[in-house]
Amino acid sequence: MTIGGCCDDADSPLLWILTSEITGQEGGAISIQCHHSEDFKFISKYWQRGLEWNSCETLTSVTFGEDQSQRSFPLSRSRLDMTDSGHYWCVGEYSEVKLGTPLELRVKASSLLWINDSVVTGIRGGMVSIRCHYTQDYKCYVKQWCKGEEWNSCEIVAQAMTWKVGDKVRLDDDESQDIFTVNVSALEMTDAGHYWCIMENNEVKLGTAVKLIVKEVLPSTETSTSGIPPTVQTSSDMPSLSHKEKAFISLAIMGSSLILFLALSIILKRYVTKMKGELYVIITTI
Structure with missing residues (x-):
């Protein structure tokens, strides 16, 4: 015997969902609980998909005895697609009795x-x-x-x-x-x-x-047999000169430049003096 609906009378629900509609987003996931009466804790239970009660496709199947304290089981779907939208049924069976309560799932492209x-x-x-x-x-x-x-x-x-x-x-x-x-x-x-x-x-x-x-914080390096990671020496790792050494080198360069300048000045002065003497001799001869 098949019964569509959630209860046998208005005061004693046997199988129910607190909402008849649920909305999910494309690429996301949803989960909703289907509850059952304590009287039906040992019947088989599962979810079906389809608009018509008698022509649904069974999705999942579990046994009530797996978690009797909760008296509910979830419909969970991840990585939702637009094609997941549609009508579903929470179903419970006992002997020849089959109970079902409907759920409509809507999958939207817009984000929730x-x-x-x-x-x-x-x-x-x-x-x-x-x-x-x-x-x-x-x-x-x-x-x-x-x-x-x-x-x-x-x-x-x-x-x-x-x-x-x-x-x-x-x-x-x-x-x-x-x-x-x-x-x-x-x-x-x-x-x-x-x-x-x-x-x-x-x-x-x-x-x-x-x-x-x-x-990693730093690029990974291979560990040597000693347990100490090997290092690679680059130009930035080479020893640098101290301030005193740099100052000494600068003074040496400046001193060498000054000596060279003085030497050139002396040679130029002698050359000019010599030229003046030769010019005087020529003038006197004339």
Whole structure:
């Protein structure tokens, strides 16, 4: 027996989603929870896609017993494409009974949560700041910074309003500017990797991907067998002259120039005197 809808009567819901519509952005990620009654914690559950209830395509399948305390399971999709827009169903089955509640996913080209550059580069020992922009509709969402290549299994590294002085990672949410900023200090090579800027409320989670690259402070050098990195001597590494040595060399050059000038002056004076004598003899003879 197949039942479309979320409950058997108005007072006792069996399977439900708190919102029937969710909007994501192209290239981003979304996650939404589908809840079920405690009475149905052992039935199979999955998501289907399609407008018609009886002709849907099954997307994922899990078992209720995996996390009975939550009594919910997520629909998570990353790297959203415009073709992901459409109708989905949260489905639960028990014996011959099948329950379903609908969800509409809209993927927009315009950004809801974005950064200006999806690749950020920092220097080991330094600091980077990542500015995550969002639209006004998401001011009240909890802002998070999550590490991990996969959207469903990333580890939350920082969250707004929870950091303290001295923390390596700090997240500040400026609601007046619709920006939350992630500051990562004392960068290490292990900090490199894939991250997500995330906005989340109790039911819906949105995210956009960021890649952090950490480079060495100086160009890498090979280590010698003694354990000491080899050095390459350049012109800038050669010993430089002291101020006294430079002054001595300058005075020596000036002294040599003066002696040369005096010598030339004496030779020129003698030559002129000699020429005058020869000219006098010629005049007297005449």
